[in-house]
Amino acid sequence: MPTREWTGEEVAAAAERLVPGSVARTTAGACYLKAEKLVEAIEALRSSPDTDFVHLTNLCGVDYWDHFEVVYHLQSFVRNQICCLKIEVWDREKAVAPSVVPVFHGAWMQECEAYDLLGIRFEGHPNLHRIFLWEGYPGWPLRKDFLSMPGGLQPGLNEFAGTARRPEPATRLVQ
Amino acid sequence: MEGFGVNFAFWTLSAVTLGAAGGVVVSRNLLHAVLFLILAFIGVAGFFVLLSAEFIAMAQVIIYVGAISVLVLFAVLLTPRAGRDNGETAMALPALLLAIAVATVFIFVVNDTNWTTVAKSPELATAELGTALLSTWVLPFELASVLLTAALVGAIMLVRSREEEAEDALA
């Protein structure tokens, strides 16, 4: 019996029932929550027996040029179901999302990863730091504009004996 | 005691032992001082061999070098780096004077007294020592064992931490 993937509407209904006013919008596969209600809603979805989403399977951020999305996949062992929650983070310069570490300890490192590579700052994370790259690394590599960021990072070795700086690479723009 | 070998051994051992003891005095690093102390112990063990007390010499090496100095090293390691200084207190000068005075008196007394000695004393077997310990000296022997047990218990009690005591109280 395969895992039942909840549609966005189902999740939205459950979330709205448990924490009224937490749902922003829904799509076919995912439910967009309001950022300020996220922790509350996730906590409710975890502890309510008919949703029982006890396991935070996956957490990642996606850069959509004008905004970020943070994607949460939650699953239940007993009920064998999985759902997808999302929040949108609009401020590109100071991208801030609430941290779910108080609810799911497993989010600790995944939020660090998202912060390190996408620059989304998770408020309430006990120890948010750059986990793969070193502190002070210029820019956030997984952002789509990484190579045209201020500071002029370029692919390849920037400093190599005898090589001049390469010309600006063409970056693919997705709009 | 005559002969080149004995003389050579005596003077070498004297130099090593007293030099090592001097090293204990002057070395600033506590760990170096302990290592010098071990050298002094080994020198003293050599003296014991020279005085035809092999058993005591071996016991000296086993106990002093193998156990006591290892204990000292352990204690040094348990105290942090800041506690590994081997400097003198303000009492160094009076202590030096006192030590010189004591040495002078001792050497004077040693050389002034007319000791009655024999050139060659009988060799003592280890078995004889053991027999003596368990017959003539049996009471002090037992007392020593009681002392050792008491010291063992005392040492364990002293270094127990609060948590260990709490654990034992629970158990």
Place this chain on the structure above:
Amino acid sequence: MTDAIKTEPFVLNIGPQHPSTHGVFRIKVTVDGEKVLDAEMVMGYLHRSMEKLAEERTYTQNIPFTDRTDYLSSMANNLGYCLAVEKLAGIGVPARGDAIRVIMAELQRLASHCMAVGAFTNDTGAWQTPVMWAFREREKILDIFEMTCGARLTCNYMRIGGVAFDLPAAFEPAVRKLLRELVPFIDEMEGLLVGNEIFLARTRGVGVLTPEQATNASLSGPLLRGSGIAWDLRKADPYCGYEQYDFDIPIGYQGDSFDRFIVRIEEMRQSIKIIKQALDGLPGGPHSTQVPLALRPPQGEAYARVEGSRGELGYYLVSDDGPSPYRFHIRAPSFINLSALKEMTVGGTVADAIVVLGSIDVVVGEIDR
């Protein structure tokens, strides 16, 4: 009297160059004597930014990348990625392709668990003997991979819509011979270690995780099952036709390092069982569906996961209708399993920390990606 008045706590760096970190990985442990007071993980020494690189390459070109994340189970990585792309693009796989994928994934699980069990016993201090024994068996499996796809470690065998080539004629007898040899080997390895009192003393009660802790820390794979949670994606969310095969989920008792070890041993037996069934019922027909080289899946997103050797291996792909993924995220089991490392090590000794790290069975290529 505060806690500070004890022997001086000091920081010991286990790694990045250390025999037991299985790669370049560092744990900064604060120790008081031998007791671990705090453990902090430092990683990134092998970071290659694969997720960024993958955004610049086509869907098919990304398959070799997945080999190089978890280099000890490249087949499972290939499989997970191909499943995600197939889910995204709505591509079906012929029955023979599915069966070949199952056989390969299970063989890879055997190879990976051989490595895990060997390295774990090496961490408990058995000086290389179990690891060499396990390597001997793993070599045989890698020989079969070489026979099938030409590569031993980074196989790059799965393709979107199936597998790269059909099986060679000598494949089936070779696998059957291998399975016959593996069964006594697993029994021997188990008998060698579970009856060993020193091994038991070193692993029992070390790094205990309650089921609640394991769930909350998002663990998966043998760690989750070692804590007694019956969760295996091959059963819970069957892919590639796993629902046709008869096998069981091994679970542990109290969630310590030893339980993870016996779960791995038992999983090897179950894998053998699955491979036998898949070989017996190997269907004919094409091994792959035809997929355009410049695949352009429709706009959308997909999250597909497989039960890798180390846990739930998930791929989250976002497509913008272009020839390469817009976002390529790997849910790396080794990385997320490390979340619980601190809980498991603090309070134990340094030696326990090594055993715990061995029982998690990390692959640094997958942690850092």
Place this chain on the structure above:
Amino acid sequence: MALPTLVTEHWYDLRDLSNLSREILEGADKILPHGIVYVLAALIGFVASFLIFVLPSQLIVGVYGERKLIGRMQSRYGPNRVGPFGLLQPIADAIKLMQKEALTPKGADRAVMYLAPIIFVAPAVLLFAVIPFGPKMILADINPALLYFLAVSSLPVLAAFMAGWSANNKYSLFGAMRIVAMSISYEVPLVLALLGVVLFTGTTSLQEMVLWQKHFDIWIVFLQPLALAIYFIAVSAELNRTPTDIAEAESEIVAGYLTEYSGMKWGLFYGMDIGYALAASAFAATVFLGGWSMFGLDKWVPPWMIIIGKTHLFYFVFIWTRGTLPRLRIDQLMAFAWKFMLPVALLNLVLVATERMLWVEQELDDSYLYIFAVVNIWAALGAIWAWSRFLGYRPERNPVRARLVNEAGGYVPVPEAAKGGK
């Protein structure tokens, strides 16, 4: 009378190489000025014992044999490239080590770090002075030879400590702490085990011990199997052999006190580790396995070959344990020393003292020794069985096979029966 012409105490009598050296020395005494011959005797004895015993054993058994045997245990070939069967591998290793740079880390205590290997090497050489290789082949036939052995073998611990402390490396310091703590713990059962032997034979001279065993035609291992077991475990702890090699535990603290050593300085430690293990094996062969005596066989076979064989046999057990067993944790090792080894050593001591008392006081004849042997073997088996039964880990109480469930789901509670204890 296999070779009657060869066993005539002439210089070519291979049974005892001291015949040869005696001939040489007597000849030399006639030409050389008086007294030099004593120096020459010491030199010849030292060089001979080193050349015949220590060096070949170290190279062939210690380096080549260990690697080859462990290689076979690990189902691989072991060294097989240099020379026939890879026999020249130790020499190639030595050449490589000598060419390597011996690094000294910044912030290290240089003097101590240089001294440590030297202090480590000296006792290993000194230890062989008291081992009897034959009726007359013994360098220093001193009376408290057993105590000498114990005293000298406590020195390398200091050298290891110096090495670990001086390198200014945390792993080294860990190794130093561990070796110091462990050597203190394991010295106690070691001495107690040997005390039983001394008690029974009534001597601390190794040569006399061998003669005692030769006289009564029984090896002490049969009389005191517990003592040998304790000696083996304690000595392998002191020597840092697996399963008690926590001071240089490779998987935990890299190489312990040797972490910062390289080149020939490391080579000295490595070689002398083998030297100590060989010395401990030779000592065990002498004290427990009858030394150069072999139930009358020593009349025909050269005694020095017998003891070398026994030593290598004992050393093989070291290799064997190294190839098979995992390592214990330090607290488990300490608990083992104090909670098991010490009581068992005391038990052994009491048993032996009682038997000795009976034997001497009642003036029993020699055949009672065999009764004692049977009693002691049973006592040893009983002690070990009782310990593993009541204090041990009892693996049969713990489930060693994973549970199997067929359906995925949440947590499956552990049945009470399978919970088990520690």
Place this chain on the structure above:
Amino acid sequence: MTLELEHFLTVGALLFSLGLFVALSKRNAIGVLMGVELMLNAVNLTLLSFSRFSVSERPVAGQTFVVFVITVAAAEAAVALALAVSVYRNRQTVDIDRINLLKS
């Protein structure tokens, strides 16, 4: 040159004085302990010298005394080091100048 009793006694006396100086002057409690150990060793040396040169037929008393001294020294070292560690834990110093709780 013949070695007499005086030679050994002189070495003993010098060793004792050095030990005395170490014991009195060192600031570190473990240093003080080392001085005491040196003094005990000097005493042992003296005792054994007397035993060796004694006119007695069976001069076993000297060696027996040394055995007792070594025993007591071992016990003393254990307790003293335990004290040093314990003092360090409570006062964070082994400097005997600063272990002055009884001083107002």
